[in-house]
Amino acid sequence: MHERVYQVLEFDKVKQQIQNYAACSLGRERIAELVPCERLEDAEAELDMVDEALQYLYRHGSLPFGGITDIRSAVRKAAIGGVLSAEELNRIVQFIVGARRARQAIEHAAEEGAFSRLADFVQAFYDARQLEVDIRQAVSEDGTLFDHASPELRRIRTSIRQLEGQMRRQLEQMLRTHQRYLQDPVIAVRGDRLCLPVKVEYKSQVPGAVHDYSASGATVFVEPQAVLESGAKVRALQAEEEREIERILQALSALVAAAAEDLLENVRRMGLLDFWFAKAAYAKSQRCERPRLRADGVWRLIQARHPLIDMETAVPVDLTLGDNYRMLIITGPNTGGKTVTLKTVGLLTLLAMSGCFIPTGRPSDIGWCDQIFADIGDEQSIEQSLSTFSSHLRNIVEMLREVTAQSLVLLDELGAGTDPAEGAALSMAILDHLNRWQCRVVATTHYAELKAYAFQEPQAMNASVEFDVQTLRPTYRLLVGVPGRSNALAIASRLGLSNAIVERARSLLTTDDVRMEELIAKMEQARHEAEALRREAAEEHAKVSRLRAELEAEWNDLTQEAEELRARAEREARDIVRRAEREAERVIQELRQLRDAAQVKDHQLVELRKALQNALPEDAPKRRKKSSVATGEISVGAQVRVLSLGQKGEVIEKSDDGRSYTVQLGLLRMKVDAGDVELLGQPKPAEATQSFRRGMPKSMPLQLDIRGTTVDESIPTVDKYLDDAVVHGLARVTVIHGKGTGALRDGIRRYLTRHPHVKSWAPGGPGEGGDGATVVELK
Incomplete structure (x- = not known):
C-alpha cells in the first residue's frame, strides 16, 4: 500500500x-x-x-x-x-x-x-518465576541490595556499621570534652568524612585533618585524629562493598542473559x-462491529460512519459495491458529503484489512483488495508548477500502471480543473479503462455527462448526496440509484438573485440539461413518496409486531398459569389419595382388632364404613348425558341423579315454576336447578306419600370420637356428623378429640367457630372429658 x-x-x-x-x-x-x-x-x-x-x-x-x-x-x-x-x-x-x-x-x-x-x-x-525469586532475594523494591544478598556483603556491611558506630561514639565524647572550642555541639559531614565544627581560633586545640571552612571563615571543619584511622577502614570497606555489589549484579545479569x-x-x-x-x-x-471480509470483492456497508467524525453527529451511510455493479458515481453539491463518503469507504477498508472492527450500525461486508488507490483533495504545487488538474492526472497515471482486478480505486472530483467538455470525456475514458480491468471504483464528480454514463453502463451506478433546497443545507445522506442535482439556480433564487437573471440562466441551459434536471427532480419526488410510504409501512409493522408480542406474552402467561393449576391439582389429588389410603388402612386395622376381640358392634361398623367413605376423593363432575328413562315431568318422590355431583337421590319438593327441586341425598338435602337433574324413575303410588326420613338411621349417637386422626382427616367426619345431628333435631352434641399435643383440639375448635350449624361451643365439663372434648350447641 x-x-x-x-x-x-x-x-x-x-x-x-x-x-x-x-x-x-x-x-x-x-x-x-x-x-x-x-x-x-x-x-x-x-x-x-x-x-x-x-x-x-x-x-x-x-x-x-x-x-x-x-x-x-x-x-x-x-x-x-x-x-x-x-x-x-x-x-x-x-x-x-x-x-x-x-x-x-x-x-x-x-x-x-x-x-x-x-x-x-x-x-x-x-x-x-525462578528468575523473579532470584532477583527479589537480592534486590529490594527501592533498588538497594539486601545484606543477605551474599555472605560477603553481610560481613562487609556489618563491619562498616560497627566502625561507624564506634566513630560516632568517639565524636560524641569529644563534643562533650571540647565543647568550648566548637562553634556548634554537632557532628558535621563533609564529603564522606565525619567532622567537628571548630572555631577557627581553636583549630590547633583539636588535632586532626581540616576538610572545609565555613563561608564566613569563622568555622573550620576538622576530622579528629582519633577517628582518622577508623574512617580510612570504613572507606576501604565501602570500596569492598561496591565490588561485591558489582559481583552480585553481574551474577543476576547472567541469569537474565540465560x-x-x-x-x-x-x-x-x-x-x-x-x-x-x-x-x-x-x-x-465507538460501538464498532466486526466486518465480514469477502474474497469476491463485494462491499456492503450498513450505517457506516467516518471514524474521525463524532458518532453522535455523523450521518450513517448505506452503500453497496462489487455485487450488481463495480463502479459508483457520486454527484451532488459541494460540502454535501461526497468526499467524506469516499474516505469512509477507503478508511473502513484499511481498518478491516488491518484486523480492526469498523464503525457500522450492523455487521457489514468489506471486499478484500490487494491495493487501495486514492486521488483525493487539491494537491496543486507552486514549487513543482503543477495545477490542480495536473496533480490529479499525475496520480491517476500512477494508478493505471499498477491497478488490478482486485484493486479499490477512489477518485475525488474526477476530471476537475480543466475544460468541462474535455474533462468529462477524459473521465469517461478513465472509467472505461478501469471497468475493463474489472476493479472496484468509487468516484465523485459534478459532470452531468458522468450521470448519463452511469445510466448507460451496466457496471456503473449513480448515487448522490441529498441537499435540502428549502434550508439550503446538505443532509449528508447518500442516495444510491439517484443522480445528484447541482441546485445552483434554486440556491441562487433562494439567496435573492433576481428572477429575471435566474430565468435567463435557465433559458441558456441546453435541452438535454433541462430534461436531465426534470428527470432527476421527478425521481427525487418519487423517492420522497416512496420514503413516506416506507415509513408508514414501518410504523404499521412496528404496531403489528408490538401487538403480536403482547399476545404472545398473554398466551405464555395463560399457558404458565394452566401448567401451575394442573400441577397443583395433581398435588392435591395425590394428597387426597394418600389420605384415603391412610384412612382405609386405619379402618382395616381397627376392624381386624375388633374381629380379634370378638367385640364388633353394629354402630361401630357403621361409623367405620362412613369413615372409609368420607376418606374417598370426591368424583369429578360428570358430563351430562341424556337420561335413559323416558322423559316426563319429575314429580315429588321421583328417583333422580344430580349431574354436577354424580349422586342419586329422591325429590322431596318442587318449586312452583318447576325450575328447581329439593333433593334428599342420603342424609343431605339440597336445592338444585332443573337442568342439573336426570330422571331415573317415577315414584310408585304407595311410595309418593312416604316420609323422606325412611332412609335415616334409627338411632343417632350424642358424641363423636375422632381421637387418633389428623385435623384434615377428621374435618369431613365432623362435618357429616353435624349434618346428621341437625337432621335428627339434636340441640347439643359432644366431639371427643383427646388432649395430646392440642393440635387436633385447636384445629377442630377453629373449624367449629365458622361452621354454619354451630351456635356455640365450650370445653367439656367434669364428667364430659374436660379439655379432651368439646360440647357443641347447634342452631
Missing part, C-alpha cells in the same frame, strides 16, 4: 485514536506500526483475537497490565554480557509479575469455556495482548 494512501485517508489519525486505549508502550508501538495484513487469513485471525478481547472487556473489564514496561534494552544488554543496574533488574521483575497476572486473568476467564484463542496464546508464555530469548518472546506477546485489547477498547467505545 502506498504511503500517500494512508495520508489522504487519514489512517494515521485513526491509529492515534486507537493508541489512546493502549495500556503500555509495547501496545502503542504495535499500533503505530499497524498496516493492512498481506493475506485475508491473517486478517481473519487478527479479527478473531480482537473479538475475544472485546468479549473479555464486556464480561470481565480491562486486562491487568500493571508493571508492564519495555524491558527489551535491559534484556539485550544482559545478553551481550552487560551488567544490569538494580533499577533495571527491578523493572524485569515487575514485567515478570505483570505478565503472570495477565496470563492468570485470561486462564481464569477461560475456565468458563470461552476465550480459547487467548488462552492458547498465553499458554506459550515463559514462566520466569533467559533472554524467552523474556523477549514474553515482551512480544504482551505487546500483542495490549495491541488486541486496545483495538477492542476502541471498538467498544
